[in-house]
Amino acid sequence: MHNQNHPPPLPLHRRWVRRRAWPNRVFAVVYASAIAALVFRHTTHLLTSHSTLVSLTMLLADVILAFMWFTHQGFRMNPVRRKTFPENLPEDGTGFPAMDVFICTADPEKEPPMVAVNTALSTLAFDYPTEKLSVYLSDDGGSKVTLFAFVEAAKFAKEWIPYCKENRIMDRSPEAYFSSDYACFPRTHEIKVMYESMKAKVEKGDINNVYEETNVFNQWDANFTRQNHPTVIKVLLDGTEESDVLGHAVPNLIYLRVSEAMTNAPIILTLDCDMYSNHPKTPLKALCYFLDPSTDSNKIAFVQFPQIFQGIKEDDIYGAEFKFIFQINMAGFDGLLGPSHVGTGCFFRRQVFYGGPSSGTLEQTQTQSIRSNKVLDRCHEVASCDFEAQTKWGYELGYRYGSMIEDFNTGYHLHCNGWRSVFCLPKRPAFVGTAPRNLHDLLNQTQRWSMGLLDMNFSKYSPLNHGLKHLTFFQSMCYIHYIFWPIWCIPLLIYSLLPQLALIHSFPIFPKVSDPWFLLYGLLFVGAYGQDFLEYKLGGGTTRGWYNNQRAWMIRSLSSYTFAIIEYTSTKLWASPAVFNVTSKVVDQEASTRYENGMMEFGVESLFFYPISVAALHNLIALIFGVVGVLKHGGLEDLFMQFLLVGFGVVNSWPIYQAMVFRSDPGKMPLKITLTSVAIASMLNLVAPFAF
Numbered sequence: 244m245h246n247q248n249h250p251p252p253l254p255l256h257r258r259w260v261r262r263r264a265w266p267n268r269v270f271a272v273v274y275a276s277a278i279a280a281l282v283f284r285h286t287t288h289l290l291t292s293h294s295t296l297v298s299l300t301m302l303l304a305d306v307i308l309a310f311m312w313f314t315h316q317g318f319r320m321n322p323v324r325r326k327t328f329p330e331n332l333p334e335d336g337t338g339f340p341a342m343d344v345f346i347c348t349a350d351p352e353k354e355p356p357m358v359a360v361n362t363a364l365s366t367l368a369f370d371y372p373t374e375k376l377s378v379y380l381s382d383d384g385g386s387k388v389t390l391f392a393f394v395e396a397a398k399f400a401k402e403w404i405p406y407c408k409e410n411r412i413m414d415r416s417p418e419a420y421f422s423s424d425y426a427c428f429p430r431t432h433e434i435k436v437m438y439e440s441m442k443a444k445v446e447k448g449d450i451n452n453v454y455e456e457t458n459v460f461n462q463w464d465a466n467f468t469r470q471n472h473p474t475v476i477k478v479l480l481d482g483t484e485e486s487d488v489l490g491h492a493v494p495n496l497i498y499l500r501v502s503e504a505m506t507n508a509p510i511i512l513t514l515d516c517d518m519y520s521n522h523p524k525t526p527l528k529a530l531c532y533f534l535d536p537s538t539d540s541n542k543i544a545f546v547q548f549p550q551i552f553q554g555i556k557e558d559d560i561y562g563a564e565f566k567f568i569f570q571i572n573m574a575g576f577d578g579l580l581g582p583s584h585v586g587t588g589c590f591f592r593r594q595v596f597y598g599g600p601s602s603g604t605l606e607q608t609q610t611q612s613i614r615s616n617k618v619l620d621r622c623h624e625v626a627s628c629d630f631e632a633q634t635k636w637g638y639e640l641g642y643r644y645g646s647m648i649e650d651f652n653t654g655y656h657l658h659c660n661g662w663r664s665v666f667c668l669p670k671r672p673a674f675v676g677t678a679p680r681n682l683h684d685l686l687n688q689t690q691r692w693s694m695g696l697l698d699m700n701f702s703k704y705s706p707l708n709h710g711l712k713h714l715t716f717f718q719s720m721c722y723i724h725y726i727f728w729p730i731w732c733i734p735l736l737i738y739s740l741l742p743q744l745a746l747i748h749s750f751p752i753f754p755k756v757s758d759p760w761f762l763l764y765g766l767l768f769v770g771a772y773g774q775d776f777l778e779y780k781l782g783g784g785t786t787r788g789w790y791n792n793q794r795a796w797m798i799r800s801l802s803s804y805t806f807a808i809i810e811y812t813s814t815k816l817w818a819s820p821a822v823f824n825v826t827s828k829v830v831d832q833e834a835s836t837r838y839e840n841g842m843m844e845f846g847v848e849s850l851f852f853y854p855i856s857v858a859a860l861h862n863l864i865a866l867i868f869g870v871v872g873v874l875k876h877g878g879l880e881d882l883f884m885q886f887l888l889v890g891f892g893v894v895n896s897w898p899i900y901q902a903m904v905f906r907s908d909p910g911k912m913p914l915k916i917t918l919t920s921v922a923i924a925s926m927l928n929l930v931a932p933f934a935f
């Protein structure tokens with residue numbers, strides 16, 4: 244009880260269980276019963292079937308679909324939404340912990356340095372006590388051009404930070420700001436000119452002049468390579484010594500990949516180089532959880548914001564927004580132990596990297612100047628490649644290494660160690676990044692994720708055994724759902740090949756229309772698709788976006804998931820290392836225009852396109868043969884479901900036919916792929932007589 248002299252402290256956040264939780268639970272019971280009925284039907288059908296091989300294959304497809312549906316239910320049992328009240332935090336920042344922001348970049352070709360510069364500037368200008376803020380750039384590319392860009396950015400920051408704060412600008416990435424419908428303030432034009440000239444200088448990459456003047460690049464000698472080079476540490480802004488143009492202190496800006504030896508802030512924000520801050524008060528929203536005295540806040544390992552992308556069209560032809568992964572399923576996770584970690588837009592309590600949640604302090608131990616020799620010597624030591632050799636760092640402690648999905652892996656281990664996490668989905672996106680805007684990049688990205696998930700599945704820390712012991716049942720189910728993501732390819736390959744072959748040979752494999760079992764199939768299809776549609780729409784998506792999203796799921800399943808399984812198997816068999824192909828953040832103007840016009844981009848001779856081209860052609864051939872067969876011999880009632888399925892396949896394949904036949908732009912399907920796919924699809928018919 245609080246008496247009148249001591250009113251209760253104002254709340255920092257609230258949480259509600261979403262209204263859909265109960266309907267989801269009831270629907271799960273109904274749908275599970277329908278699945279049980281389907282399994283019964285399969286079993287009885289097996290005994291009377293004309294082709295045991297076909298029946299067994301269809302059973303396999305349906306068992307996997309059922310398994311994926313079942314594990315997905317974890318996300319639907321207790322979805323929540325939250326709200327933070329940063330206005331209830333002390334206005335002067337008293338008691339705020341120090342914060343280190345980590346921006347990582349790896350390849351100046353695929354990730355233009357100006358992209359990372361904008362991300363850094365947007366965080367340097369956070370509405371956060373400047374003396375408590377440090378921004379680190381981790382450059383795995385070891386790029387002179389990137390460092391040059393950051394030297395320039397450090398100078399510009401002294402103009403940009405006070406400009407943003409004075410005028411309460413929301414878009415604190417200069418690129419986003421100057422591309423928007425920005426308001427004009429007294430210095431706007433001047434600042435814009437400065438920004439444009441910095442950008443031109445960086446894009447020109449004229450480093451030699453700078454090289455003459457300073458010793459910034461003195462470590463890039465003839466032996467310097469991306470893989471093998473000395474530790475480079477540059478303090479580009481030191482808040483204790485430097486100030487901005489108005490005389491206020493600036494945050495620290497450091498070219499370095501470790502921060503423990505330098506500022507050792509209790510809160511760490513991780514960002515991909517392209518994920519700029521879109522709201523200057525975002526750190527305060529994270530603090531609403533870390534500083535909350537009334538809850539078990541010491542157990543909160545991280546506060547995850549969703550990945551939201553700029554430049555994605557509302558229709559999202561590639562499903563690149565991953566609305567389910569980054570938003571809808573996250574709300575489901577959040578009602579359990581907390582969301583998974585998605586690599587970027589995440590505020591961590593530093594302490595989580597050193598052990599379990601027994602002493603969740605937010606104290607900082609840094610005392611020395613970040614330019615002192617003692618600190619710099621220690622940083623060189625810690626940042627060197629062999630510092631962690633023979634330690635548990637990266638395996639049992641710290642951020643997980645050696646994984647294609649180090650983010651997901653790290654979050655999972657934290658949950659297993661007793662930590663919790665929180666999902667924060669503010670109305671105005673907290674961070675905004677770029678997503679692949681062509682099909683090849685997207686398939687490449689999802690193949691990499693899938694390989695990481697398979698690796699986790701077969702590791703000794705798999706959620707199938709390790710997780711089951713440490714997590715709640717539903718949280719485990721969610722993790723298990725993801726580690727099996729790539730096996731979607733099995734039912735999808737079966738469903739896009741087998742019923743079509745059967746149709747070509749007028750062989751019915753589903754119940755006929757008058758059979759009551761036909762209704763069951765209808766219910767299962769409409770139920771799964773209907774729920775998916777509803778969730779997508781309630782998550783703010785459009786109907787067209789949803790349709791494209793389900794097609795993208797089919798494309799990924801047939802292509803990148805299949806190749807992930809093949810490549811993962813080969814890396815295991817031949818012990819070859821898996822390669823992390825960085826997603827390109829470069830925008831190709833011509834391709835961009837095609838994207839804006841809703842055209843799918845093929846253009847390159849990528850292996851990824853073969854399975855989808857073959858499946859598209861195979862469906863078309865099946866439809867034609869099916870129609871001819873029915874016209875000649877009848878039997879529509881028996882084959883009706885196959886027609887529905889094949890028709891659905893053909894409708895979904897429209898952009899592929901278009902790219903093969905009707906387009907002449909550089910994004911069309913390469914002729915070699917079209918011709919090879921025609922040959923493969925035709926040959927498929929030759930094997931059919933053996934099955935039916």
Ligand SMILES: O=c1ccn([C@@H]2O[C@H](COP(=O)(O)OP(=O)(O)O[C@H]3O[C@H](CO)[C@@H](O)[C@H](O)[C@H]3O)[C@@H](O)[C@H]2O)c(=O)[nH]1
Nearest residue numbers: 347348349383515516585586587647648649650688825826
């Ligand atoms: O050796 C590397 C490889 C990548 N990166 C950086 O990691 C980030 C993510 O790489 P990207 O190629 O953009 O991967 P995506 O698949 O697009 O990103 C998602 O998936 C990754 C792997 O799970 C996560 O690390 C990311 O945070 C998440 O946004 C980028 O800033 C890269 O510069 C490095 O610093 N070093």
